[in-house]
Each structure stands twice: as C-alpha cells, then as structure tokens.
C-alpha cells in the first residue's frame with residue numbers, strides 16, 4: 268500500500284545580493300510522504316512551482332556534503348533530513364542558507380571563508396625523517412595508531428559544523444571545528460614531523476576561542492565529534508608548551524581553583540587568567556564587582572561531598588580520566 272502523503276509547509280529564505288535590499292521568506296506547500304527528504308521537497312518546489320529557487324546539491328546520498336543548509340535553525344544535510352519529523356516537531360519547515368558564509372543566492376553560499384580557514388592549518392602531511400614510509404607497504408602506521416584518528420576521515424567537509432559554530436562568527440582568527448578536527452588528525456599521525464609546531468602555532472592562533480558549546484558535534488552528520496578533538500588539541504597543546512594563552516591559563520586556573528573547596532574564587536581565577544599585569548588593568552572593575560558582591564573575594568567554604576571531589580582530582584593527577 269502506498270504511503271499516505273502530508274502537506275509540507277515550507278518557508279524558504281530568498282535573497283539575491285545586488286538585486287534585493289533585504290532577504291525574505293517565501294512560502295510553498297507541497298504534498299509528500301513523511302520520509303521524503305527536505306532536499307526532494309525543495310526540488311519539487313523548483314520543478315513544479317518556482318524555477319528561480321537556487322540551491323546546491325549533488326549525490327543525494329549524504330556523501331558529497333553539497334546540500335548542507337539550516338533546517339529549522341539547525342545546520343544539516345537536506346538530502347538526509349526527512350520532512351515528517353520536522354513538521355511533527357515544528358509544524359513547518361524553515362529553510363535557510365548556512366551561516367558564517369556570504370549568500371550568493373537563496374540557499375547557495377560562498378564557501379571561500381570555510382576553505383581559507385581550513386588551508387590555514389596546513390592540512391597535509393609534513394613527513395617525519397625519523398619515521399619514513401617503508402618501501403612496498405601502503406602505510407607505516409600500526410592499527411592502534413590509525414585508531415587514534417578513525418573518526419576524522421569520515422568528515423565530508425559539508426561545513427555544517429562551521430555554520431553552527433558561534434566562535435566562527437565572532438572571531439575571524441578561529442579556524443573552525445572542521446579545520447581543528449583535521450588538524451588533530453595530523454597531530455596524532457606518527458608520520459607527521461610537525462606536530463609540536465602545529466600545537467604551538469594553534470595555541471597562539473585561535474584554539475582557545477572554542478566556546479565548548481558542542482554545537483559542531485551536534486550538527487555533524489558523520490559523527491566526527493569535532494568538539495572532542497578540539498578538547499584533545501587543548502590538552503596536547505598544554506602538555507607540549509604549558510598554558511601560554513588566556514584561554515589555557517583559564518582552563519588550568521579553573522581546575523586549580525576548585526581544589527580545596529569545590530567552589531570558585533572568582534578573583535583568583537581572574538588573576539590566573541589575566542596574569543598580574545592584566546589583572547591590575549581590570550582592578551577598577553574588580554573593585555566594583557567586590558562592592559556589589561563581596562563574596563567573590565572570600566575563600567569559599569568547602570562544599571558537601573568534598574571527599575568525592577578530592578578523589579576525582581587524585582584520579583586526574585594519576586592520568587586516570589575514567
């Protein structure tokens with residue numbers, strides 16, 4: 268028996284720079300089965316209602332990454348997002364181009380900023396002379412070494428993570444989740460001779476701008492988990508070079524600060540993050556904060572369950588994160 272169709276209300280972002288002053292949302296309704304992907308709904312609109320709608324796609328099989336767009340405010344692949352659950356959850360389907368990239372027309376964006384930031388991490392192997400590729404074998408890595416980056420080759424460069432990332436929009440220095448996940452892949456590759464330099468460079472150029480919101484991992488259609496790889500890079504950067512940036516000093520200071528009482532002493536944390544000079548520069552603001560909230564400068568009373576926290580710290584110091 269044929270599957271029943273449902274009415275699919277679409278609100279599609281329309282904008283042609285140079286012609287339109289502002290974007291608008293155009294409404295269309297098509298009859299489709301709930302399993303139909305959003306991409307097919309848009310193609311139906313283009314074929315039967317409005318041939319001027321611009322969008323990008325290719326494989327229609329979640330392989331090429333071309334059809335990434337925002338569907339009900341979430342970056343995802345249109346060819347693998349069925350219309351039924353979207354309508355059930357939101358009552359309509361709002362389709363917009365990916366964020367953090369300029370719109371060329373309607374749902375098509377210019378991906379140059381995304382690729383420029385990817386290029387900035389030098390995404391290629393820098394051969395290690397002490398670890399040469401053996402003649403006659405395709406790789407000199409053991410299965411355990413390959414296992415360390417088995418997630419990242421799944422990336423199809425769809426830029427969903429880049430679109431979802433608030434740090435990308437806020438700071439042009441931040442390479443973005445996909446670039447950092449790829450960087451991790453080279454840092455843990457034993458054939459790469461540049462991993463220490465890579466870590467030093469990335470610590471000074473944007474690594475700590477990551478907000479740890481995990482929206483990149485949430486939006487990744489291939490479960491690459493970029494936010495976890497960024498966390499790994501941060502730990503490795505501190506291990507190689509120490510905490511050299513405000514972000515890494517904040518992370519280390521936060522961990523130290525909680526020891527002993529289980530609550531933050533915000534003044535001490537600000538000093539650890541900013542250093543003595545930076546802290547002195549913020550003294551006026553600190554005094555205003557202290558007048559409003561004197562407890563920020565007091566040594567906090569230990570929380571209940573401090574013994575459990577001590578055990579966690581002891582396990583961390585032993586390197587046992589489980």
Ligand code: FES
Pocket residue numbers: 324325326327328329330331332333334335344345346347
């Ligand atoms: S069209 Fe290729 S991933 Fe969707």
